[in-house]
Amino acid sequence: MKSLIPNEAIRRILFSKLSEQVPNFDFAAVQLSAQLLMSSQQTIHLFENHFAQWGLSQGRFAILMLLYNLPENDWTPVKLAEATCVTKATVTGLVNNLSRDGYITRQQHPDDGRKISLRLSESGEQFVQGMIPQHFEQISQIYSNLDGQQIKQICDALTLLQQVIIPGAEKETKQYIE
Amino acid sequence: MKSLIPNEAIRRILFSKLSEQVPNFDFAAVQLSAQLLMSSQQTIHLFENHFAQWGLSQGRFAILMLLYNLPENDWTPVKLAEATCVTKATVTGLVNNLSRDGYITRQQHPDDGRKISLRLSESGEQFVQGMIPQHFEQISQIYSNLDGQQIKQICDALTLLQQVIIPGAEKETKQYIE
DNA sequence: TGAAAATAGTAAGGCGGCTAACTATAATTG
DNA sequence: CAATTATAGTTAGCCGCCTTACTATTTTCA
CATH class of the missing domain: 1.10.10.10 (Winged helix-like DNA-binding domain superfamily/Winged helix DNA-binding domain)
Structure with a gap:
């Protein structure tokens, strides 16, 4: 499914690089944002597919x-x-x-x-x-x-x-x- | 904000019409769907606005x-x-x-x-x-x-x-x- | 009443998704 | 090795969203 958010593996590497580079890198907030976005896209996607039937x-x-x-x-x-x-x-x-x-x-x-x-x-x-x-x-x-x-x-x-x-x-x- | 979902007032009228017409109209499911979609759009919208800064x-x-x-x-x-x-x-x-x-x-x-x-x-x-x-x-x-x-x-x-x-x-x- | 302002609708053009179809190159395989 | 197949990338065209700018009509108000 479309997501625009890197998969778990890439995300892990990305976040570890970022945490070295960004002061006070807020891991929880970034993780929650990713989860929220993915969940939202998934929801919208579900309904898009649903309506596409007709x-x-x-x-x-x-x-x-x-x-x-x-x-x-x-x-x-x-x-x-x-x-x-x-x-x-x-x-x-x-x-x-x-x-x-x-x-x-x-x-x-x-x-x-x-x-x-x-x-x-x-x-x-x-x-x-x-x-x-x-x-x-x-x-x-x-x-x-x-x-x-x-x-x-x-x-x-x-x-x-x-x-x-x-x-x-x-x-x-x-x-x-x- | 964009939603594609009728506002509360219109939704109420719509649902009451539908409940007369659709056998076993599942009010809770429809209401939850609307809430889910709106919430999802809002989330995506938030991040779109965020990125639009740059x-x-x-x-x-x-x-x-x-x-x-x-x-x-x-x-x-x-x-x-x-x-x-x-x-x-x-x-x-x-x-x-x-x-x-x-x-x-x-x-x-x-x-x-x-x-x-x-x-x-x-x-x-x-x-x-x-x-x-x-x-x-x-x-x-x-x-x-x-x-x-x-x-x-x-x-x-x-x-x-x-x-x-x-x-x-x-x-x-x-x-x-x- | 006549000019200005508001409203309704469309058009043009951009973005970001998508599919299908195409070209070019590389890899496979008979 | 030649022919087929697979892969990489782009293009063209569609949808749904947007903004900006336009036309046509109506309303307002000086």
Whole structure:
């Protein structure tokens, strides 16, 4: 699997070289960082593979879910960008591909000439309807080896992590909406 | 921050719609998946921002570290691809940019006409030398609010996660080397 | 009401992943 | 030794993310 982090053997040599060279080399912190990054990539990778079963990505899936389950919401690219926390340029790209694949349609908004109304097409609707049960069944399977106590253990650790890590991500320069 | 996962409010509505529609909707699993994904993205995001201070990415940093700390290794694109767990095409891209930026040089390998020897340039060496102390100082700072017990708690949770999630990522089709 | 400002959407171009297909060189083997 | 096969590296092209810059429309407000 992709990781960008050297394997155990190389890492060991690397760290020993670094510890001679960097004053107060914080072995635990570096090791934890490597573990965190690998674990994060692994998680994302798992879901990427999962969605790839249907030719989807996280972003494509998110858009389809919103259009399918909240159709009364009169979705536009900007609304989708807000709801999924990506830039509107990213939504343009996702919508381009979803529309090329015949899953969604763009229509002029009746009230506002700047807006575009996004809707699931007939085949898009059928597609989502078909994948939803499989998707949620599989998601449920992922954790079938964990008991409630273990799930809580993971949730607690994530919460702890979040509290520590958020301060580090203070200055946000990206063009997210809202 | 980017997430591709709807915010709390939208998620709540979404889940309630889904639970009416999907038999045995596993609320806990879906919620945990969302939390895992968000946490993973946040972690990766933190390190991306961190490396961006020096115009680096995880991949660029990994390559620079290997060339700098293990120069006796006679690095080639394939070796870097193995060591960093990405495809050789990805290494070509990273090497292109690092070399464009003047940090590394490509040289014909003396023994094997197919190979390319990669080395840090003078300025690359200076650059790495300058960033290393800052980098490791900041990495150490990230966890300064955690005590040993909390670090252990996170490590244990990551290990647990890994055990659960690895089975899901069985079939790997990508062109990784080795 | 007419000019300025805000908003919606897209396009162009960059980065970092990927695959597939290609060239060149080396190694193997019949 | 010649032919096949394996290896090293690059290229081309796709996806999803980003920023910047643009057009078109709407809203605001002097």
